[in-house]
Amino acid sequence: MNKEITTREKDYSQWYNDLVIKGGLADYSAVRGCMVIKPYGFALWENMRDELDRKFKETGHVNAYFPLFIPKSFLSKEAAHVEGFAKECAVVTHYRLKNDPDGNGIIVDPDAKLEEELIVRPTSETIIWHTYKDWIQSYRDLPLLINQWANVVRWEMRTRLFLRTAEFLWQEGHTAHATRGEAIEETEKMLEVYADFVEDFMAVPVIKGIKTAGERFAGAEETYCIEALMQDGKALQAGTSHFLGQNFAKAFDVQYLTKENKLEYVWATSWGVSTRLIGALIMAHSDDKGLILPPRIAPFQVVIVPVYKGEESKVPINAKAAALVQEMKALGIRVKFDDNDNNRPGWKFAEYELKGVPLRIALGLRDIENNVVEMADRLTGEKKSVSMDGLGALVQKKLSEIQDSMFTKAKNFRENLIRKADTWESFVSFLDDGGGFISAHWDGTTETEDSIKDKTKATIRCIPLNNTMEDGVCIFSGKPSKQRVLFARAY
């Protein structure tokens, strides 16, 4: 069948692509490196977005929206920032088209050149800090806790659905604080929000840590991150939270008057997660039959598939299904009744497995006679007959069990792939045998980090928060080290 997907064993990349495309989440579009997120994929994103948004608001943040275009001069105000993003910016140079005088369609009107080029935002620090200058005068204006849901563009050389597209959807929080300590606290708090969300809702375990200088966000003083592990043993950065110090405040001259009437620069943070999280979700959980979506964010948690036997069977089956739908909806369960008569039950079973719906209920005359339904668990593949009485409550319980076991399964997988390497040989052999996170000593220099990357493609994913101090020697240089860091090959 054309919907058959490539197995992980055969080709991991193709497997991933098949899941995204055939699972109905997204597809490549006509525009290079950009994707179309289909309704099913967007429903998933909306569920994720709504939950994150709720958490942001609980922690005192509000939403706002800033322009898509950034004047070129803004971007260059913070030196490290511009250096980090300059190579991947889409630039607007003209504002008008006209008919080609030679009759070859339409051309850019050379007379419509912009005086100052506009950059399509790769991130919004600059335009936001330019605005914050006007918004912040006094300590009474602080903290300023703003988030925006937006799209950004980074002109990447090579793209992958969800993981790295030229345009992607995300949220970016940008906060301003009176003190260094308060800003650091905010940075850490938001990392915690991300970690909780990814673990509790996406059922993907993450390691919280800080980035080395080499992996730090352009313009940040410290970058905190959450790192997840995919089934092929590669790591994926799932979210970042940056302590920006006073870099942007100084670049955009954002000062406030303290209680003591002294002029001070404000302290900043920014933090973001993107549709990349969907990529993480797919690669952490899915199998060779398709997606497996965690119940708490799945667009549909349950699908009811009727099994008809002749035209007249539709009446009792549909009636029973409607009652079940009503019962489940009353319990807040997202349920879909698929009575589309164009496809037969077997087709639907396969289709919803591909789409990762956590629970499937099949309902036929035979079941109605016995007052049961057939319930199938997407995660384990287990099918069994269960009573229709109290089905809603059972489904609820089952969904919560699936959510938990998805997390446990992913966590066990990851725990087995966090390994300590004390020699270069074991470091390399771990990388080639399963990958995963390798906990090893590092001398703290960017040179060593770069050399290791050149030789093995492995990078330092993070220095875990609350890392235990331990004397040792660097795996690569043999120089002394105070603590282990986590290496991995990464997306």
Added chain:
RNA sequence: CGGGAUGUAGCGUAGCCCGGUUAUCGCGCCUGGUUUGGGACCAGGAGGUCGCAAGUUCGAAUCUUGCCAUCCCGACCA
């Protein structure tokens, strides 16, 4: 931007080396019917600038040249 590969219907493809009627097959799509407990079947049907352009030739999907696009491997990156 370097190295490699590929462009034939919505998708996947055969044909190309060795030029020759109306471009192959499967999936999907449309119509009608029979069906429905693991990707149904029968019958009929629609759908093509063979990536683009030029050249060679009586004749080009097929040979030549140029261009374009995409994918993979690097460099870059959330």
